[in-house]
Amino acid sequence: MSMTSCSSDDDYPAVDDQAPVIQLTTDHIQTEPGRQxxxxxxxxxxxxxxxxxxxxxxMNLDKTIDFLTYYPDTLLHEYSLSYHYTAGSEWKDGDQFPVKVTVEDVRGHQTETTVLVTPDGDFTAPTFTQAPSKELTVLLQNPKLNLTTAVADNKNLSYIVVSIPDLNVHDSVSISGTTYIYNKVYEMPQKEATYTMTVKVGDKFNNTATTTSTIKVSDLPDFDKMYLADVDDAADLTSDVYGVPMLIEHTGKYQYRALYYNQKAGTGVRFIPQKTDFQPICFGVDPTTGLLTSNPNVGQPIKLSKVGYYEIDFNTVTGEYDVKSYTPTTASLGILDGSQKIDFKDGSGAQAYEIVLAGSGLPGAPSWTTNPNNNAFVLYQDKNNPYRLYREMTLTKGTKISFTISVAHIWGWWPEPYWRFDGSDENEANKPNGGDNMKEMTVPADGKYLFEFDYALLRSRIIPVK
Structure with a gap:
């Protein structure tokens, strides 16, 4: 800070004839490109x-606040400065902008100080790229929680904390970089109990994100929901927009049935009651007994040898399972590439029979239109499986997506057939000509994605293209 004295202004009598005082709230402002x-x-x-x-x-900044002009009837002796500026979108982390702030009084005295502006700030919270499921079950016969969680930050991570208060667990780990995977095995008391676990991650600017899970230690429960996983890496369970893993049917006590279309011979499938990891419970084939085991470290995927539809029935207590091919009985809609015509008998006339996604957040498509002449998001039909509809798209991280799957209509109407969802938070199943509106989903990362819908299975998903 510097002070100078110039010639006095005789129009204003001196009180103390001293240089003004300027006190900034900080001498270093960290911002980011495009931020005010x-x-x-x-x-x-x-x-x-x-x-x-x-x-x-x-910064192309040369701003003078002239108090004698702005306040002609009042001589200010104190002023609270609050000057807003928006950082340039082209600014880089290494840029530095020292802003000189000069205060002058009516006697001509000046005081200068400097505030350094740098665009290396971070105002974005870290994210869980692989978070523990909200509900976790640990079996009494193997009371170990194998915790795996992956986190990411746009600038620099700082720490991750795992807390299970009732077990006096408070593990804090210092971390750095933009990605980190936390792995640890927690020994749980061998008694039936329920615990709350929180995982918190913070970055260097102390932006934080937290997830909470309920851990239940018990005998093998009769899970209300079970999911089919056709991926090998646990990270692929959470890289989708929605639809992975796939919900299957709970047919009876400890009894489940999966209906699945196998697109590639040799695909392996396993079954999990928690959605985001193969730990702590995953049903796969025990190589020793040939039966299903719940131990994820032992069980191997069930290999599906042919392309086509499969029905897999299994019992989680006995471990017995049965795999067989089947042919869907759902009535085919025929050819859906536009060559087949349909007349809805509403005056719109014969038109191409196609299926579209009508909603928001879809690239290149107006919001909520079924009109193919207005760039509706038209789906393609698998040449080898008429029940499977698909389309690739490029999506941007953070985009909100929701839609209804519907037959196209040149007036933008919504005749049957259409498919909405089952009302679950993550849109786990489709409902023909009914159901609930889709819950809005957020794109987890920039990239190319594949939408798939099987109207025989009534399952859909959006997954990254690899």
Whole structure:
């Protein structure tokens, strides 16, 4: 900070004839490209304030606040500075912009100070790229929680904390970089109980994200929901927009049935009651007994040898399972590439029979239109499986997506057939000509994605294209 004295202004009598005082709230403002920030502080002077000037050539900033012009009837002795500025979108982390702030009083005295502006700030919270499921079951016969969670940050991670208060667990790990995978095995008391676990991650700017799970230690429960996983890597359970893993049917006590279309010979499938990891319970084939085991470290995927539809029935207590091919009985809609015509008998006339996604967040498509002449999001039909409809798309991280699967209509109407969803938070099943509106989903990362819908299975998903 510097002070200078110039020739006095005889129109204003001296009170103390001293240089003004300027106190900024900080000498370093960290922002980010495109973000508005504020230079704040308080200026004081007993003789009276004349002006404040803010200058930086790189910011194209040369702003003078002339108090004698703005307040012609009042001589200010104190002023709270609050100057807003939006960082340039082209600014880089390594850029530095020292802003000179000059206060002048009516006697000509000046005081200068500098605030450094840098675009290396971080205002984005870390994310869980693989979070523990909200409900976790640990079996009494193997009371171990194999915790795996993956986190990411746009700038730099700082720490991750795992807390299970009732077990006096408070594990804090210092981390760095933009990605981190936390792995640890927790020994649970061998008694039936329920525990709450929180996982918190923070970055260098102390932006945080937290997830909470309920851990239930018990004998093998009769799970209300079971899911089919056709991926090998646990990270692929959470890289989708929705639909992975796939909900299957609970047919009786400890009894489940999966109906699945196998697109590639040799695909392996396993079954999990928690959605985001193969731990702590995963049903696969025990190579020793040939039966299903719940131990994820032992069980191997069930290999499906042919392309086509499969029915897999299994019992989680006995481990017995049965795999067989089948042919769907759902009535075919025929050819859906536009060559087949349909007349809805509503005056719109014969038109191409196609299926579209009508909603929001779909690239290149207007919101909520079924009109193919208005760039509706038309789906393609698998040449080898008429029940499977698909389309690739490029999506941007953070985009909100929701839609209804519907037959196209040149007036933008919504005749049957259409498919909505089952009302679950993650859109786990489709409902023909009914159901609930889709829950809005958020794209987890930039990239190319594949939408798939099987109207025989009544399952759909959006997965990354690899």
């Amino acid at each position: 920030f504020t230079i704040e502080g308080v200026a004081k002077d007993a003789d009276g304030l004349k002006s404040i000037t803010l200058e930086n050539e790189g």
